[in-house]
Amino acid sequence: MPKLRMTGRGLWITVLVVPPLAFVALFIVYPILSAFAYAFFDWQGLRRLDFIGLENFHTVLFVEPYRSWTLNAFRNNVIVFFALMVLQNGLGFILAYALWRELPGARFHRVAVFLPVVLSTIIVAYLFKLFYHPLFGVVNISLRSIGLGWLAQPWLGQSSTALWSLIIAQAWHMVGFPTLVFLAGMQRIPGEILDAVRMETESEWVKITKIVWPLVAPSATIVFTLLFVGAFNWFELPYIMAGLDGSPFGSTDVLGLYFYRTAFGNVSAGQQDFGLGSALAVLIFIFIAAIATVITLRLRAREIQL
Template sequence: MAGELQLNAVKQVNNRKYRNWKVHLFPIPALLIYGLFIVYPLLAALSYSFFDWNGIRRGEFIGLANYKDLFTLEPFSGMFWNAFQHNILYFVVQMVVQNGIAFLLAFIIYQKIRGAEFFKIAYFLPRLLSVIVVGFLWKLILNPNFGALNVLLGKFGLESLQKAWLGDPKTALMAIILVNCWFGIGFAVLIFLAGLQSIPKELIEAARLDGARGMIILRRIMLPLMVPSIMIMTVLTFIQSFEAFELVYAMQGSQGEPYRSTDTLAVYFYRLAFGGSSGDSTAIGLGSALAVVLFIFICTFTALLLKYMRKKEVEM
């Protein structure tokens, strides 16, 4: 009898170990997909950046020559720094306009206004659309001849404000960035609203009992406790700004028109690696070097940003 009990106990342990072992099989498909579409392209780009290329034919090993040409050889270096400045502007405007308005809207909804649930859905609806669809939609709206924006300006007697929004180097990039803000504002509203709703109401009530009101509560109580939400949106905005491609491509193509005024690093990479829509030749080595530089820059700056934000969270 004791022997049978011991045998059953051993079987149960073995069955439990077998079941635990099977659990580790479930992540394998996701890891294979991640390795195939993320890890392998990164490693391939790193490898390609050390070789000379004749079209799509790999030549001899040239070490860091592609990186040197990217930063020092014209016209590559000029286009690189031009696109880099545009990405910085992309990030700054999104932080101020998109995240600023999103925080204001989230704060208003947090006040339990009538129709709050409707507004949450309404703000998030643009996010459900494809970026390519959004790009073509706004390209029609901003059309200088029959676009809705210029038509409305004309109806209100503001003909002086009518422009070829995507045809003017002074307004093209800003128009695309503002469209991106419109597209992403709903997601930012939900992140900030979640941060506001996670604040213990007891703290706010205690502050009110101590005589704190309005902006003092917002600045001294709410904002410090919302650092995690602010950190999340800052990091996501930075990554999205420096990977900006789909919307720019949908609205202006791969040439950064007009006159490279809408070039971003991702669009410039596409043009280098795969050639532009005007039939530009490929430069796979330079494109791969740009991809590696962009990856390292995003990872490094994101890590520093996270470290800084966590330090501020501890201090607050």
């Protein structure tokens, strides 16, 4: 790097660095720090009242009905995370493995699998909402037309299927992302290693579990962490498909909806509470940060440096 002799170099660097720093400081760092501060105050509408210590945290964690709402939403998030781990990341790994072979048409398949990823979640959510319609949705129409009419049901209207219907829609939307991240990981495996494996074993299973999987560990670390953060921030898709209340009967309620509802209120429950909302935000934030750090560190430990 060149050593600068200009007299005004400090000024020049300042001109370059300060505006972008100001944006990040004002619209990211400051709001996040404030979110922590907000949680310790009592709020009435948009007005901040007294400092009340940990009371907001106590309320959302231990006082009914908040306690069961928090637990219910959290439990649904956990289901969503593990289900997507299989349907999105697991399937993504298999698809990546298939694409890696570069069979005829691989280029086309690669473009197709990523197509839903570029769509807005809002479009995906409405599209699937129409597909799941009990009378006129293509899901039930298809079932009826192949003689499985008894399987047709109000997918989004009953507690037993609503959350899973959302999970399927989400998996369809995003499966292309882990697929292509894994694929990039596989393409970086050096040819010599693969040749050496070919000498040792004929078994596809051994190859996948002992060679490919460990060598794409860096990709796995990233997609697992991103899925975790995404699953616990889930908002748009349930908001459109199930509504702000996580209907029916809270079966699709997740922390994102619950937080938004608590902070900004909704049509039916009305009351907005910035204090409780901030406490929830802080708890979710700490939870995500802590677990994401653990996931990243533990998965990093098994990554192999080539």
